Amino acid sequence: MSxxxxxxxxxxxxxxxxxxxxxxxxxxxxxxTDAGRKSGCxxxxxxxxxxxxxxxxxxxxxxxxxALIEGVLSAEPDTACGGRVLDPVRVAVLEDSCERQIxxxxxxxGRPFKSPPEMLAPSDQPRSLPPPPYTEKVFSIYFExxxxxxxxxxxxxxxxxxxxxxxxxxxxxxxxxxxxATEPLVVRGRTLREPIALARSRAEMVAExxxxxxxxxxxxxxxxxxxxxxxxxxxxxxxxxxxxRRVVVTVTP
Amino acid sequence: MKSALPVEVLMTKRRACSWMKLLAxxxxxxxxxxxxxxxxxxxPTPRALAxxxxxxxxxxxxxxxxxxxxxxFPARLSYPTGTGVITTLxxxxxxxxxxxxxxxxxxxxxxxxxxxxxxxxGMSLSARTxxxxxxxxxxxxxxxxxxxxxxCPSLPQHERASHSLLLDRxxxxxxxxxxxxxxxxxxxxxxxxxxxxSDPTGCNADPAFGLSSAKPxxxxxxxxRPVANLKFATSMGFSFDxxxxxxxxxxxxxxxxxxxxxxxxxRERTLLGQARDALQSHTDHxxxxxxxxxxxxxxxxxxxYTAVSEHVRAGALDEGGASGGPDALSRAPxxxxxxxxxxxxxxxxxxxxxxxxxxQGEFRRSVARGAAIFTGRQFLVSDSAGITDVGFxxxxxxxxxxxxxxxxxxxxxxxxxxxxxxxxxxxxxxxxELPLFRLTCRPGARAHPHLGRVVLTHDPGYALTTGxxxxxxxxxxxxxRGIAARPPYFVNxxxxxxxxxxxxxxxxxxxxxxxxxxxxxxxxxxxx
Numbered sequence: 001m002s003x004x005x006x007x008x009x010x011x012x013x014x015x016x017x018x019x020x021x022x023x024x025x026x027x028x029x030x031x032x033t034d035a036g037r038k039s040g041c042x043x044x045x046x047x048x049x050x051x052x053x054x055x056x057x058x059x060x061x062x063x064x065x066x067a068l069i070e071g072v073l074s075a076e077p078d079t080a081c082g083g084r085v086l087d088p089v090r091v092a093v094l095e096d097s098c099e100r101q102i103x104x105x106x107x108x109x110g111r112p113f114k115s116p117p118e119m120l121a122p123s124d125q126p127r128s129l130p131p132p133p134y135t136e137k138v139f140s141i142y143f144e145x146x147x148x149x150x151x152x153x154x155x156x157x158x159x160x161x162x163x164x165x166x167x168x169x170x171x172x173x174x175x176x177x178x179x180x181a182t183e184p185l186v187v188r189g190r191t192l193r194e195p196i197a198l199a200r201s202r203a204e205m206v207a208e209x210x211x212x213x214x215x216x217x218x219x220x221x222x223x224x225x226x227x228x229x230x231x232x233x234x235x236x237x238x239x240x241x242x243x244x245r246r247v248v249v250t251v252t253p
Numbered sequence: 254m255k256s257a258l259p260v261e262v263l264m265t266k267r268r269a270c271s272w273m274k275l276l277a278x279x280x281x282x283x284x285x286x287x288x289x290x291x292x293x294x295x296x297p298t299p300r301a302l303a304x305x306x307x308x309x310x311x312x313x314x315x316x317x318x319x320x321x322x323x324x325x326f327p328a329r330l331s332y333p334t335g336t337g338v339i340t341t342l343x344x345x346x347x348x349x350x351x352x353x354x355x356x357x358x359x360x361x362x363x364x365x366x367x368x369x370x371x372x373x374x375g376m377s378l379s380a381r382t383x384x385x386x387x388x389x390x391x392x393x394x395x396x397x398x399x400x401x402x403x404x405c406p407s408l409p410q411h412e413r414a415s416h417s418l419l420l421d422r423x424x425x426x427x428x429x430x431x432x433x434x435x436x437x438x439x440x441x442x443x444x445x446x447x448x449x450x451s452d453p454t455g456c457n458a459d460p461a462f463g464l465s466s467a468k469p470x471x472x473x474x475x476x477x478r479p480v481a482n483l484k485f486a487t488s489m490g491f492s493f494d495x496x497x498x499x500x501x502x503x504x505x506x507x508x509x510x511x512x513x514x515x516x517x518x519x520r521e522r523t524l525l526g527q528a529r530d531a532l533q534s535h536t537d538h539x540x541x542x543x544x545x546x547x548x549x550x551x552x553x554x555x556x557x558y559t560a561v562s563e564h565v566r567a568g569a570l571d572e573g574g575a576s577g578g579p580d581a582l583s584r585a586p587x588x589x590x591x592x593x594x595x596x597x598x599x600x601x602x603x604x605x606x607x608x609x610x611x612x613q614g615e616f617r618r619s620v621a622r623g624a625a626i627f628t629g630r631q632f633l634v635s636d637s638a639g640i641t642d643v644g645f646x647x648x649x650x651x652x653x654x655x656x657x658x659x660x661x662x663x664x665x666x667x668x669x670x671x672x673x674x675x676x677x678x679x680x681x682x683x684x685x686e687l688p689l690f691r692l693t694c695r696p697g698a699r700a701h702p703h704l705g706r707v708v709l710t711h712d713p714g715y716a717l718t719t720g721x722x723x724x725x726x727x728x729x730x731x732x733x734r735g736i737a738a739r740p741p742y743f744v745n746x747x748x749x750x751x752x753x754x755x756x757x758x759x760x761x762x763x764x765x766x767x768x769x770x771x772x773x774x775x776x777x778x779x780x781x
Binding site: 030032034036037038039040042058059060061062063064065093095097102120122123124149150151152153155156159160205208209211212213 | 489490491492493495498499500501502503510588589590593631633635641642643644645646647648649650651652655699700702703705
């Protein structure tokens with residue numbers, strides 16, 4: 001086997017590894033690394049005892065509460081926090097209690113906080129309306145498992161884009177469709193299932209947000225459904241289950 | 254204008270400096286030498302005393318503004334605090350208070366807004382002022398009105414014990430309807446049930462005023478928030494409230510977004526709503542005040558700025574390269590988020606890092622260190638609903654400036670309410686004189702994120718407005734400016750001094766502050 005072929009095979013193997021999806025429930029561990037604000041590590045051990053680094057999740061765990069972990073193993077080495085890195089990854093905090101686990105840095109550097117690449121601008125900064133042409137446009141907002149809470153430093157950016165597009169296009173109709181993953185998801189023997197009422201409350205939460213941001217109430221139309229299809233639009237299709245927990249907003253000029 | 258002026262001494266800066274010189278003589282420091290000739294506007298008060306007759310500490314009759322008296326509220330009004338001088342500016346200039354609705358009793362209990370928002374206390378009211386009013390003016394003063402100036406209206410009003418919470422902790426009774434009402438006055442189905450664990454005031458079990466009365470209400474006891482620097486409290490840095498997970502709430506009357514930074518439990522979100530609420534609950538005003546009068550109140554309070562202007566050890570706070578004091582505050586933009594690296598909060602005092610090595614300079618450098626600790630000294634913020642359950646994780650490493658992040662003011666730009674543990678057990682300071690409630694979340698309700706389904710609290714806070722378990726004990730952060738003038742601290746007066754405030758946080762978040770760091774932080778707070 002030539003060195004070149006071996007290298008290609010190695011790359012292929014690595015690609016396969018990075019696509020391995022992990023879904024488990026764990027009692028999260030906070031590693032108190034000190035590399036500035038928000039720099040601590042979040043770790044979670046799967047039932048086999050494999051330790052994962054879930055710090056890159058948009059919503060972090062809470063010590064003392066079980067968490068649903070859904071992520072894809074990345075090629076990043078485990079040197080930052082001391083766990084196999086999941087990226088993309090989603091974490092949902094469950095109400096169930098577990099042991100509070102805070103451990104020392106143990107020479108791990110942690111992950112210095114980086115501001116998200118796109119953040120909501122202060123209110124006093126002027127906004128630019130999106131340019132024409134104005135056609136029907138679809139936006140999606142994703143949620144944590146079993147929550148209708150609009151995720152900070154994520155959802156508000158999409159909401160603002162919806163509002164600006166609706167204003168620019170003089171939208172006649174803004175259709176808001178909420179979804180809940182009502183079909184059972186079995187994780188290590190435990191069945192997780194979102195109630196259909198959550199689909200409605202997600203839609204209503206988005207509707208309230210749009211109203212508060214100036215979208216005319218008369219233009220809003222709400223619907224909600226269970227058992228949604230997975231969508232490849234979320235994290236490149238790498239996280240099919242979390243992709244079901246969404247609200248789809250269709251702006252029609 | 255009437256000449257009878259209970260507030261006989263309104264300290265100009267000249268006179269404040271005279272006081273400071275007296276106090277500072279032993280320390281051989283006073284930053285007032287340059288202003289001894291008096292550069293401030295004259296105080297147009299008929300009986301203002303000459304500087305040389307000023308006493309080190311004005312008596313209560315000198316500094317307590319009574320409702321209904323005809324005063325001139327000057328453009329600049331200064332009073333000594335224990336460690337310096339608090340100065341309140343009325344930006345447009347002197348105001349004849351005759352008939353002005355902020356200063357005039359409008360309800361049945363003889364109070365006006367000024368009764369509980371005193372310039373000598375940074376437009377709040379200190380426990381010390383309450384004590385002195387009791388001693389000098391007695392229980393008939395409107396400050397001790399039965400409705401909220403006593404532990405319960407049903408108690409004998411002439412007895413000190415009936416007013417102990419106001420006198421000892423500066424607390425007023427706030428009666429909130431239970432179940433709570435929404436913004437339209439409709440009952441909210443609460444997610445929780447309230448039981449009394451202890452009721453030392455008797456008001457929550459009172460047949461006329463308690464939870465089982467004809468108009469069920471829960472009585473909690475809170476400090477009055479300062480009516481000053483309100484452009485900061487009403488500013489909106491961003492359109493989204495991460496704590497509620499929604500854009501800012503819209504005011505039904507104006508159709509405009511609101512900040513959510515006004516009241517401890519967010520029961521009102523506009524100055525208009527706050528004025529109406531206060532007129533009814535604090536002045537016993539029944540009926541509708543004409544909108545023009547309400548607007549006069551709002552206009553006045555929106556033009557008031559208060560801050561510490563001088564410190565007995567640091568001198569003037571706008572000298573040596575610093576930009577403290579109320580003048581700079583009045584000109585500062587509101588609603589701006591601090592940046593620890595590029596634009597840190599309390600940068601007003603960063604120039605004092607290079608202060609001289611004399612005693613005054615030593616103190617100034619301590620203030621500058623305190624500012625650096627405020628933004629840079631990190632610790633694990635844990636179990637604080639409103640912060641640690643909105644996505645940052647629990648715990649999350651950050652500093653005081655994580656929440657106190659609005660430049661110049663120290664409140665939260667991202668508005669909203671937080672449970673720091675000042676009212677909820679197990680973190681609250683011991684408060685045996687306050688009622689204690691057991692709140693049990695109903696099935697199906699989302700539990701308090703860190704305390705579970707049963708919470709013991711002295712004040713449910715924001716949950717009294719929303720009826721939600723997740724909001725139990727959440728209290729709105731308030732401005733830190735002028736804080737030295739208005740002890741005791743926290744919503745329930747559970748910290749007697751600024752040192753006690755720092756001690757609470759040090760213990761609460763296991764900050765492990767050194768004695769020097771604590772002192773530096775205290776010095777910072779003393780000059781805000």
